[in-house]
Each structure stands twice: as C-alpha cells, then as structure tokens.
Amino acid sequence: MFPIHFNPNDQTMKRRDALRSLALITGGLVLVPACDFSKDDILSAYKNLNVTTSQQKLLAQIADTIIPAGYIKGASDLAVQDFILVMVNDCVDSEGQKSFSDGLSAFDAFSKKSGGKVFDKLEVPQREQVLKTVLASEGEEDKTIRAFLNTTKRFTIQGFMMSEYIMTNVKPYSLIPGDYNGEVLIADLKSEKING
Amino acid sequence: MANLNIDAAKERTFEAIVIGSGISGSWAAKELCDKGVKTLVIERGRDVKHLKDYPTTNLLPFEFEHRGQITQQEQKENPIVSKCYNFREDSKHFFVKDKEHPYIQEKPFDWIRGYQVGGKSLLWARQVQRISDFDFEGPARDGFAVDWPIRYKDLAPWYSHVEKFAGVSGNKDGLASLPDGEFLPAYKLNVVEKYFQDQLKKNYGNDRHMIVARCAHISGNAENFKDQGRAQCQNRNLCQRGCPFGGYFSANSSTLPWAERTGNMTMRTDAVVHSIIYDEKKGKATGVRIVDAVTKETEEYYADVIFLNAAAINTNLILLNSTSSRFPNGLGNDNGLLGKFVAFHNYRAGVSAEHEGHQEYTTSGDRPTSGYFPRFRNVEKQETNFLRGYAAGFSAYRGSYADQSGIGMELKENLLNANNYGPWRVGSHMMGETIPKETNYVALDPNEKDAWGIPQLRINIAYDDNDEKMIKDYQEQMTEMFEKAGFINIKTRDDNRAPGLDIHEMGGVRMGHDPKTSLLNKHNQLHACTNVYVTDGACMTSTATQNPSLTYMALAARAADHAVKEMKK
Numbered sequence: 001m002f003p004i005h006f007n008p009n010d011q012t013m014k015r016r017d018a019l020r021s022l023a024l025i026t027g028g029l030v031l032v033p034a035c036d037f038s039k040d041d042i043l044s045a046y047k048n049l050n051v052t053t054s055q056q057k058l059l060a061q062i063a064d065t066i067i068p069a070g071y072i073k074g075a076s077d078l079a080v081q082d083f084i085l086v087m088v089n090d091c092v093d094s095e096g097q098k099s100f101s102d103g104l105s106a107f108d109a110f111s112k113k114s115g116g117k118v119f120d121k122l123e124v125p126q127r128e129q130v131l132k133t134v135l136a137s138e139g140e141e142d143k144t145i146r147a148f149l150n151t152t153k154r155f156t157i158q159g160f161m162m163s164e165y166i167m168t169n170v171k172p173y174s175l176i177p178g179d180y181n182g183e184v185l186i187a188d189l190k191s192e193k194i195n196g
Numbered sequence: 197m198a199n200l201n202i203d204a205a206k207e208r209t210f211e212a213i214v215i216g217s218g219i220s221g222s223w224a225a226k227e228l229c230d231k232g233v234k235t236l237v238i239e240r241g242r243d244v245k246h247l248k249d250y251p252t253t254n255l256l257p258f259e260f261e262h263r264g265q266i267t268q269q270e271q272k273e274n275p276i277v278s279k280c281y282n283f284r285e286d287s288k289h290f291f292v293k294d295k296e297h298p299y300i301q302e303k304p305f306d307w308i309r310g311y312q313v314g315g316k317s318l319l320w321a322r323q324v325q326r327i328s329d330f331d332f333e334g335p336a337r338d339g340f341a342v343d344w345p346i347r348y349k350d351l352a353p354w355y356s357h358v359e360k361f362a363g364v365s366g367n368k369d370g371l372a373s374l375p376d377g378e379f380l381p382a383y384k385l386n387v388v389e390k391y392f393q394d395q396l397k398k399n400y401g402n403d404r405h406m407i408v409a410r411c412a413h414i415s416g417n418a419e420n421f422k423d424q425g426r427a428q429c430q431n432r433n434l435c436q437r438g439c440p441f442g443g444y445f446s447a448n449s450s451t452l453p454w455a456e457r458t459g460n461m462t463m464r465t466d467a468v469v470h471s472i473i474y475d476e477k478k479g480k481a482t483g484v485r486i487v488d489a490v491t492k493e494t495e496e497y498y499a500d501v502i503f504l505n506a507a508a509i510n511t512n513l514i515l516l517n518s519t520s521s522r523f524p525n526g527l528g529n530d531n532g533l534l535g536k537f538v539a540f541h542n543y544r545a546g547v548s549a550e551h552e553g554h555q556e557y558t559t560s561g562d563r564p565t566s567g568y569f570p571r572f573r574n575v576e577k578q579e580t581n582f583l584r585g586y587a588a589g590f591s592a593y594r595g596s597y598a599d600q601s602g603i604g605m606e607l608k609e610n611l612l613n614a615n616n617y618g619p620w621r622v623g624s625h626m627m628g629e630t631i632p633k634e635t636n637y638v639a640l641d642p643n644e645k646d647a648w649g650i651p652q653l654r655i656n657i658a659y660d661d662n663d664e665k666m667i668k669d670y671q672e673q674m675t676e677m678f679e680k681a682g683f684i685n686i687k688t689r690d691d692n693r694a695p696g697l698d699i700h701e702m703g704g705v706r707m708g709h710d711p712k713t714s715l716l717n718k719h720n721q722l723h724a725c726t727n728v729y730v731t732d733g734a735c736m737t738s739t740a741t742q743n744p745s746l747t748y749m750a751l752a753a754r755a756a757d758h759a760v761k762e763m764k765k
Contacts, residue, residue, distance in 0.1 A: 065603065087265075175432055180563035182389070182559050
C-alpha cells in the first residue's frame, strides 16, 4: 500500500552477500579431501570478532541446544547464529565482544572437561547438560564461558522470537495492534498452547 | 511547488518568508498561505514528503538488522543524540548526527535536532496541553523574568483554531490550571489508572488530579480531517517513523501539504539561514541570506515580512548572527538580552512502584498517550520553598512474560506461551518548570565556525537550586500519593540528565511589554524591527510546565493573522 523507496540497510545486503560467498567458498573446501582444515577461514563480515567458520558452526549448535527444532523450527533453522554474530559485532561493547570471542574459543575445551568430548561429538542431552553446567557455574574460573553463554542465550531468544518465521507464522505480529482495552479479564483470554 | 532556479531579484522576492518548516514554521506558512500571502518557506534540511519519505514506516520488527537498536559505532560517533529515547534504528534518519552541526558546551547541554522538512514534528511526543493564566501570570506574581504581554484570553481562540485543525484528543476536565479545548474523543485510562484517580480524589479532594493527557491524535470524527488527507490514528505507536495514516499531527502530513495546495507556498530546502538582512534606510528587515547546504553558495531571498521559526536555539543563533551597523549585537538586540534567559523543562526525576491489586486484569491493544498530572504545587499561591511547580506523567501497565530460566524444549515452549503475569507496574516522570535566568544563555563563539561558515554556538545552561528543591518535592509528593494508594516497592530516581534532553528549550528572544527588558512585543514582533516575527520556543517568557508545542502553534497562527492585517493596512 505504501511503497518503500529505499532499503534501510544496505549493510544487511552486503553482509548477506558476503556470507553467501563465504558459504560457497567453504562449501567448495569441503569437497576437497586434501584441504588443510587447520587453516580455518575467518568470517570477514564480523570485523570486530575473529570468528571462524567452524566457530560459527559451533555457535549454531549451541543456539540449537538453547532452542531446538521440534514441531516448530529451531534456532539454526532460522540462522539465529548469524543474528547473534551481527548483534555481538555491532551492538555489544568491546569488553563484551572480547569475552564473547574468548568464551567461544574456549568452549570446546570446556565441553571436553565437562562432557568428555568436544561439543560437536556430544548427543543432545549431554549438550544440554554442558550448557546447564555453564549457566549454573559461579566461580571466577568459568566467568568467560558464562559471559559468552549468557550473551549467546540472550541473543538466541531475541533472534528466535523476533525472526520473520515466528512473527509471521507462529505468533503473527500486527503493525496495527487494535484499540486499547484497559480492563481485560485474564480469565477471558483464550490462548491455545503452542507446542514447541 | 515551484522549482527554484532563479536569478532575478524579482524572482527571489516573496510577500513573506518563513524560516523553518517544523511545528511552528509550518503553522505560520499554512496561515499565511491560507490568507493569500505568497510565502517562501526556507528549510535547512532535505525534503521529507508525507508517505513517500518515511522509509521505515511499514517495516516489521525483523526487518531491522539490529531489531531497533543503535549500534556501538553509532553511539560512539553520536554521544549526544544517542541519549535521546527516540533515537532508534527506525527513526535515526530524522535526527541530526553530532558531527553535522557542532556546538560548544560551556556546561553540558544535549541539543536534540531534526533538520528536515517537518523538523521535529515527526519525532515529538504529541502531548498538547494548553497553558493557563496561572502560567501567564507566573513571572509577575512570583517576581522572575518579565511579565508576559499576553494572557490566556488572547491565545484561547488560537488554541481552538489550531486544535480543530491538528486534531486533539482529550476530556473536558474542567480544571482551571489546564484549560479545556476543542477535543476529539479521549483515550481511556486503564483499570489501575482509574483506581489511582479515585484514590487521589479520596486522599486529596479536589486539590490533585490525574487525567488522560491530551494528545495530537485523530481519535475520532476522522471525516473532519479527510480534506487534509489524514485518517484515524491506528494506535501503532510507531509515530517516530512518520505515520502512513497521518494519525497524529506533523507538519509533513498536515500544515505543509495544506499550504502547498493553496498554490501560495514555495519551499526552498537545503538552505541554511546565515542571517536576516536589515536595511538601515528602510528601517526594517528586507530578506534572508542563506548558504546552500550542498553547494555552500550564498543566496538572498526577499520579503516584506519574515517569520523566524528555526527552533528555539537556532532562532537565537540566526538573530545573533544578523548583525548590521544599526544592530551590531544581533537583530533587535538593543538591550543586550538576546540569547539570555533561556530555560527548559526539568525531566530528571521519576518514581516507579508496583500495585498488588487488580490481579485479574491486564490490557490489550495500544494507545498513543498516558495519564497526566496538571501542576498542583503553588498554583493559587506560593506554598513551598521553591518557585513554580511540575506536571507529571503517570501510567500503569501490565504484560505477560515468559520464564526464560531454562534451556531446550522447556525454554522454547515457555517463550512461545508467555503467560505469566507479574504485578501491575506504575510509573511517573516529572516535567518541572525552570526559571529563566540571565546566566542561562547561548552566544556566538568568536572563532569556531560550522560547515557553512556560520559561527558555532556556545551553550551555557544549567539547573539551579530551585530545580533541585523541586526534584526533591516531586519525589516526596509522588511517593506519598503512591503510598496512600497502597502501591508497594516505591522507587525514586534522578537520572541527572543534562538540560536539553527534555527537548523543550525555550526563550532567549522573550516576549514582554518593554523594549528595554524584552525582545518581542505582544504580537511576537521584534520591538526594534517589527516586520520580523518569532513564534517558536525562543519567544517564551517563561516555560510553564505544559508540553509547549501547542502554544507555539497557537502563537504562530495568531502572529500570522496579525502580520496579514498589518500588510493590508
């Protein structure tokens, strides 16, 4: 009805393009068996973070453990890992960025210590256990991992709930919320349970 | 609209020039054009056309890369404007970035600006309360500033005039301190706000009131606004993006397109006003000198009458920079008071609490306004250890939330079925009157210039002891009212914000009876150069407590009427 005359964020487009080309490059690498995987590509789209493609994959697994797929899509189905990286790269202060990067780098070591294997090799219940261990930890020693996981969880929830899929298909958002009713009886609200 | 590619002086000559296309300038332009006056509107920023230039207006939350947040880099580059509650991912293109127009803060002052057609009328909070004789008579009664040269009766018909056109929702509350107006249906208070209203009546009789705030939204009778191309407010509460319905009043949706349709308006955008040209022989202003924002070329435009509506502080700047041998210290500045007695609204404090009752209720939908306390301190007479008083906002709200403590499928289902209700929360914020003082001033820096070769401003504005006492009283009184209503967990705050963030800066070119102590007369004309009218916040003799935009609109319409009558003489 009201045409939109400019794209509010050319950066989004650029970043999507960059990610697409990276996906092509890394996809290509997988097909070459002799490739040296110790040289992990750094994702240039997130210039404030030194995040590699394998760390991005790990982040997707962590996000999926926080919000798994079921009846309704899970975090990585909605590319929430990319949203997390955008938010940490753009909207978190440099101190927060450092603890995020450090925690992500140290995560597999923590997974080995706490769950016996790197995160990728764990089954879902063990993955959940690792995350619960981090979130319940209190000591100074796990501070970085905990900060990283709290940030990741916060942005996973935001990225999931504010995704196009959820706001369109599951809990449709309306730009026009309707007239104000300041006296709604909660008992009269009918809400069908949404199964995850 | 005329396309300006003109050289001859004749083609640069109009009957009137309005400097600034925001709330007050657009009203001056609309009134002049309606009365057949060929009017040039000069705007320093770019054009923003209704509907067409609201790029974010229909975007969904997930279409914003940062879901509405301003990035770290933007915050670092814009420490001033980033403090503004309304500077968000969906509205940032309507705000001036810090580097674009620097100024010198002798004391901290957060100057929030919108340089585009429509100015800040796209960004305002749309609250419109009339000021009363308790406010107009304040300086004379309490012995500060100078006496206002007008009273409520002078402005009342013009309040009605602008309210009918802009569209104002509200109740006829019958309060002398907040005169009633021409109202569209009022928005509703919710069940807890009504409860609080009743509690006030019970505990304070007829001394204190909490009403629904009047706001410039079309809440009904939408057919009255059809010929403006505006429709009923849809309660989107996304006003800062520009409204596709024209549901609230903005210059862009209302006064400017109206003025344009008369065929009498010419708009010159991207033109930064350098100064008003004064002709010594004629003894009056003859035009306006601008610097093209893009080419940096200087141009001149001429007219018989000039309306200066550049927004309070820039209006001061333009007059200070309009020097001539007759006016070496700025146009109309014979008494040396230009730029002084600047004041603002004190928005530092707030009080919040919880309410345990009404657990069975919540709210649905949305509304563009909230509750409002008209000033109840020192209204009829002086009764506290500080001068004047404060208005206050009030609202109660309750929403459902999700338990976010777990992870996995448990968390996912909790998020998707957010059905926990916490207590009702209530909150208030103060809007204090500040006393204009000679020591609160803006002045030109002798050396520093901006990108257009115009001197930078030095801003020296601060709170005083009266403001501190008022904050304390507001916190005490609101706490007492909350306690008496049975609210719990009452918390007071003082965010220590700098002046400016209230975005209600006023004065510097005040109205008054006497040319020795004021700059403008009762018709908003410069005493010493009567074909220049100032009808934005700069003209305010005192600040009152009410949101001031409605008063600027009414003063602009009234002054335009006066100017046209003078032209016909």
